[in-house]
Structures are given as C-alpha cells and as structure tokens.
Amino acid sequence: MRRFLTRLVQKLVKAAQMSFAKGILQQHHIQFLMKINNEAKVRRSTRPVVLGTAVVMGHEELKAARAKRDEQDAAKEAKGKAKRGRKRKNAPEAEDDETELPKPKAKRAKKSKGSKEEAGISEVCEPVSVPVAQMY
Known part of the structure; x- marks a missing residue:
C-alpha cells in the first residue's frame, strides 16, 4: 500500500x-x-514621411534627403498655411485689387398691380403649372 x-x-x-x-x-x-x-x-x-522616389539610399543620402525635406516644410510654414479643398472659380486674383463681385440673382417679387419697372424687375417669368396625379 x-x-x-x-x-x-x-x-x-x-x-x-x-x-x-x-x-x-x-x-x-x-x-x-x-x-x-x-x-x-x-x-x-x-505618419509615413516620403523622402523622394524609390531609390536605394545610404545613410548620408538619407540624412541629406531629410534635411532637404525639413527645409521645404519650413518654407511652406513660413509662406503660410496652404488652403485645402478646391479653388473657387470666381475667386479674385489678388486681394488688393478692387474687383467686382458677381451680382446676386434677383429674387422674384410678388406680382403687383403696377408695371414691371415699378417692381424693379425687368422681366417676370410666369410659373409653369405641372399636372399632379391625384390618388384616392
């Protein structure tokens, strides 16, 4: 046991x-x-930093590419912050120039019993009636 x-x-x-x-x-x-x-x-x-095109670089070349990239970034920051997005089509070329801004579209005024000139609109378009299907 x-x-x-x-x-x-x-x-x-x-x-x-x-x-x-x-x-x-x-x-x-x-x-x-x-x-x-x-x-x-x-x-x-x-964040990946792109230093150039696909090239095999040595240590010294890598240092030079980084220094060049830093200079470019510093120049961009000194110039000003780049605006993002699309450029406007009707953007003024220079801010100092006094350029005419596009005129705002005329709003439709209610029809009055007076003439069109009194309303301030050269031409008034008649509204187009659209057929509506009624469902019961």
Whole structure:
C-alpha cells in the first residue's frame, strides 16, 4: 500500500511540474506576442514621411534627403498655411485689387398691380403649372 501511495504522489508531483512548465512557456509566449503587437502599433500610428522616389539610399543620402525635406516644410510654414479643398472659380486674383463681385440673382417679387419697372424687375417669368396625379 505504501508503494502505491508513493507512486501516486510521484505522479502528482510530475503532473504539477508539467503544469508549471507549461504555464511558464505560455506566459513567455504571451509576452513575446505583446511585444510584437506593441511594435506594430507604433509602426501603424507613425505618419509615413516620403523622402523622394524609390531609390536605394545610404545613410548620408538619407540624412541629406531629410534635411532637404525639413527645409521645404519650413518654407511652406513660413509662406503660410496652404488652403485645402478646391479653388473657387470666381475667386479674385489678388486681394488688393478692387474687383467686382458677381451680382446676386434677383429674387422674384410678388406680382403687383403696377408695371414691371415699378417692381424693379425687368422681366417676370410666369410659373409653369405641372399636372399632379391625384390618388384616392
């Protein structure tokens, strides 16, 4: 009976050792995956900077390209912030010039019993009636 108990205890000890070893290996693997994931997050969050066309560059060429790019960015910032979006078709060429702005469209005035000149409109268009289908 004693031999049987010692054998059971040895089995239990071996199972516990295997379980602890497996847990440690899994913990190391989790830490490894977390490290890779954190590196990928940094890579995804940083804004890519285009330094030029696809050319194999040495370290010195890379430094020169970065310096050139920084100078261009500084020149753009000194010039002023670039406006985003489409340019307007009727935009004045220079802000200093006194250019005529397009005249606003005339709004329709209510018909009065007086003449068209009194209303201030040179020509009044008659509204077009559109047939409407009635559903009952």
